[in-house]
Amino acid sequence: MSSDEFHRAALEHLDALYNFAMYLTRNPPEADDLVQETYLRAFRFSHRFQPGTHLRAWLFQILRNTFLTFYRLRERESALAEDGVPTWDAPMFHDAPEESSGAVEAHTDLERALRRLPEEFRTVLLLAEVEGMALEDVARILACPVGTVKSRIFRAKERLRGLLRDYSKE
Amino acid sequence: MSTHPPESDDALGTRLRTELRRYTAPAYLRGSIGESADPPRARPAWLAPTLAAAATALVLVLVSIPFLPRILPADPTERLVRSVVAEHTRALMWGARRPEVVPTSLPWLTQESGIALRKFSPGDDRLVFVGVEPVYLEGRRGVALYYRDGDGHLVTYTALPAPGLPLPESRRVQIEKWRPALMSDSGFSAWVWRQGDLGCFIVADMVSEADVERFKDYFVRLRLSTDPVPAN
Numbered sequence A: 001m002s003s004d005e006f007h008r009a010a011l012e013h014l015d016a017l018y019n020f021a022m023y024l025t026r027n028p029p030e031a032d033d034l035v036q037e038t039y040l041r042a043f044r045f046s047h048r049f050q051p052g053t054h055l056r057a058w059l060f061q062i063l064r065n066t067f068l069t070f071y072r073l074r075e076r077e078s079a080l081a082e083d084g085v086p087t088w089d090a091p092m093f094h095d096a097p098e099e100s101s102g103a104v105e106a107h108t109d110l111e112r113a114l115r116r117l118p119e120e121f122r123t124v125l126l127l128a129e130v131e132g133m134a135l136e137d138v139a140r141i142l143a144c145p146v147g148t149v150k151s152r153i154f155r156a157k158e159r160l161r162g163l164l165r166d167y168s169k170e
Numbered sequence B: 001m002s003t004h005p006p007e008s009d010d011a012l013g014t015r016l017r018t019e020l021r022r023y024t025a026p027a028y029l030r031g032s033i034g035e036s037a038d039p040p041r042a043r044p045a046w047l048a049p050t051l052a053a054a055a056t057a058l059v060l061v062l063v064s065i066p067f068l069p070r071i072l073p074a075d076p077t078e079r080l081v082r083s084v085v086a087e088h089t090r091a092l093m094w095g096a097r098r099p100e101v102v103p104t105s106l107p108w109l110t111q112e113s114g115i116a117l118r119k120f121s122p123g124d125d126r127l128v129f130v131g132v133e134p135v136y137l138e139g140r141r142g143v144a145l146y147y148r149d150g151d152g153h154l155v156t157y158t159a160l161p162a163p164g165l166p167l168p169e170s171r172r173v174q175i176e177k178w179r180p181a182l183m184s185d186s187g188f189s190a191w192v193w194r195q196g197d198l199g200c201f202i203v204a205d206m207v208s209e210a211d212v213e214r215f216k217d218y219f220v221r222l223r224l225s226t227d228p229v230p231a232n
Helices: A003-011 A014-025 A028-044 A055-071 A109-116 A119-130 A135-142 A146-169 B009-019 B027-037 B047-067 B076-094 B106-113 B209-225
Strands: B115-119 B127-137 B140-149 B154-161 B181-185 B188-195 B198-204 B227-230
Touching: A003 A028, A003 A055, A003 B027, A014 A028, A014 A055, A014 A119, A014 B027, A028 A055, A028 B027, A055 A135, A109 A119, A109 A146, A109 B009, A119 A135, A119 A146, A119 B009, A135 A146, A146 B009, B076 B127, B076 B140, B076 B154, B076 B181, B076 B188, B076 B198, B106 B115, B106 B127, B106 B140, B115 B140, B127 B154, B127 B209, B140 B209, B154 B209, B188 B209, B198 B209, B198 B227
Parallel strands: none
Antiparallel strands: B115 B227, B127 B140, B140 B154, B154 B198, B181 B188, B188 B198
């Protein structure tokens, strides 16, 4: 794949990456920065991309790793469960972007509930359900086994349902 | 408040796909990323080898400079003037290496330079004595006396053994009863004359017409007051 072809193919996923970045950061300027940094890295390391593998998954992986590097150097809380996510009462990370002044407001209960999820749960739902990625690709992006992905999806939905139930009672 | 009660995994998945807002990348972001994707213009193929060859040549030249023969004037007087001017420049920039105040150092100075000062100028109303030191120029031991005038010009009087030093007739200038040659090198003026078997030089950065008149005056003052002779 030539450099031009690579750039063109990578840019086809811009909207999907931006959408993912918005749900991770909840803040348009931060999402801009995150996506821009993702593409800079992707272009710089394009030689490492193996043709034939999923470019889309590779870009999402870069974006998430960039997010974790630059946006998630937060205080880690509590012990982790077996599958690497926190227990119900102990969110894995502080979700600081939500507290920032430029944060986008949630319009629906579903958005509110999704925001309440820890990043690992939110990410797995966004990738598997919203973006419709294969579990293998999600596993590659999250750098964990497929079984862990399935477990996270299950637990994420469970928690999402619980939150939606709470909202319906309000 | 939601109109959809929480339900099965599939239903929840469908809701996530259909109800969540989808954000699209702003146009400016697409533009800026597109710009950053533009590959830098390829360098001409000949540029790298040419630069490498030029850098190698430069290194070779720099390495070989110390071994290159120096281009020296064929004329012995000009060669001496060049050395004396170089010494004057060194003193101008760095000061004398070991300035001594005569007469206490006269015996040491005579021993080191091979030149005795039967008399010398300790300075006057125009020239302030700075110091004196032995010098070694063009394979000859000599003595250099330094003065500074009221305008800050450094004036260097140098005496070296130079029997039969030829003076260019065309550059000789009549000053009172003497006829020194006025020579120049590297922007400095130099009076050159013979005194017995010694060659004597007075150097200063005085090149304009007015300066040369003053320089003549310095020549007279130093010529009258200083009398170097070979020590042996």
